[in-house]
Amino acid sequence: MSKSFSLESIVRPNILSLIPYRCARDDYDIGILLDANENSFGSVLQDNESLLVEDLHRYPDPNQVLIKERLVSFRGLQSIDYFFLGVGSDEIIDLVIRIFCVPGKDKIIITPPTYGMYSVCANINDVQIIKVNLDVEDGKFQLKPDRISNALSENPSTKIVFLCSPGNPTGTCLSHTDIKAVLDDPNLKGVVVIDEAYIDFTEETKKASVAKWVEEYPNLIVMHTLSKSFGLAGIRLGICIANPKIIRLMNNTKAPYNINSLTSHVALDALSLQNIEKMRETVRKIRVEHTKLMSSITNITGIGKILGSNDANFILVQVLDEACEKPSNKRAQWVYKELAEHLGIVVRYRGSELGCEGCLRITVGNPQENEILLENLKQLLEGTSTKSI
Ligand SMILES: Cc1ncc(COP(=O)(O)O)c(C=O)c1O
Structure with missing residues (x-):
């Protein structure tokens, strides 16, 4: 250090x-609480069955x-x-x-x-x-x-x-x-x-x-x-x-x-211990989808490399120019807009970030979302698929 x-x-x-x-609550938080000008008659939601709304007047x-x-x-x-x-x-x-x-x-x-x-x-x-x-x-x-x-x-x-x-x-x-x-x-x-x-x-x-x-x-x-x-x-x-x-x-x-x-x-x-385990289970599922998405997306003509080491729940992927020679911001922007405006799929355009020429950042979705994304990307870039949402 x-x-x-x-x-x-x-x-x-x-x-x-x-x-x-x-x-006062920093020092005392149990008993008859008359220190903070709360509503001692309870909240307007107090008869609601949900446990979440208990004690909301405090x-x-x-x-x-x-x-x-x-x-x-x-x-x-x-x-x-x-x-x-x-x-x-x-x-x-x-x-x-x-x-x-x-x-x-x-x-x-x-x-x-x-x-x-x-x-x-x-x-x-x-x-x-x-x-x-x-x-x-x-x-x-x-x-x-x-x-x-x-x-x-x-x-x-x-x-x-x-x-x-x-x-x-x-x-x-x-x-x-x-x-x-x-x-x-x-x-x-x-x-x-x-x-x-x-x-x-x-x-x-x-x-x-x-x-x-x-x-x-x-x-x-x-x-x-x-x-x-x-x-x-x-x-x-x-x-x-x-x-x-x-x-x-x-x-x-x-x-x-x-x-x-x-x-x-x-x-x-x-x-809770139980929900931390659930989180880990979901992370394992996301990783499986991540791997599948990476291999499928790079099979699409017009998609270049996936950058970085894929340690999070998204991919950073290059869109290539029409000759499929180099990453293209123009084409990445076109894909980004087409997906959002005509196909109901929102990803993030990152082409103007340093070292991210032509890149889209795509969150790993659930299996169905990923499938729809891949179908639509294929359709846009190869003009081959028919499925949309
Ligand atoms: C690197 C990074 N830090 C922080 C945040 C924001 O986190 P929070 O939702 O806890 O504000 C994000 C959200 O996208 C993020 O990508």
Whole structure:
């Protein structure tokens, strides 16, 4: 780890000295609760049969202890003090930027092609973005730690390095050696955020998550989410794993009851041992479909290579020009529009991302969806099939 790391010296001074909002519920949460001006007669939904609407007249637990306890055993960390929960990873990204970066002064590093929200949140917060591209040759999509080191040295006010593993849109896990090189870089004064939104889709043999590293690295923040492998994008629950000192700052800065009761009820259920096993079972099914989709799609004339190492639940695939010689943004855009506007299939055009010439990013669907997608792609590119939806 970088010997020069000092949390106190990189946090915005106003955040460091912040006196957090405290509710009585932080201290006492059982008994006759007359502390928070809730509606003591209950909610308008209280006669509804669903268990979900019970206790909705009460504010939720500000600390979400029960969910964190399940996460401790699921992710193998030492205690709940290593966890913060956000309204999706997207809230966590914004919060981390607000905690560390002084608007108009500090910077973040991103490694294109990468997830778009790091830049969006940086721009909203008036934080400058330094881009250090991934090595995109042959769809490798790996870090260039030397370049990151140079960028850190040239930009000493860099507070955060955002890395995405498996990457979006690359679907590729970053090398652990390279991640370590960044964390240990003597030029790094700030923190490294590793966004592992898709980590559960990665083969276990790769031992891909670096979540446990937070016990060793006080400058590491890892993000997970229930939106992908658990299939719960609608409840908006993001998970941040970091040294308890960083977690404390996040708790101090968040809105008091950021995780609502409906979300917390569903998340707690999702993180039972039984449902974690269900998640793993679904991931196995998605992997089978992933492999089938890859082999079928590359048999279609007009489809080029699949880029990256396919560690997530999507593929990044090239559409070729009409001569089938090289990837073509024009044709990829045409396919994208035809699929969406005439065939009711929405994929993501990624051709303007670095190293993704002619690429579409396609989520692995269920077996029927994949079949329909393949039929329609074949029809569009080869003019041979008749099936549509
Ligand atoms: C890499 C990455 N991080 C984070 C997110 C957002 O996650 P959440 O739904 O938890 O906000 C996404 C969503 O597509 C993503 O691709």
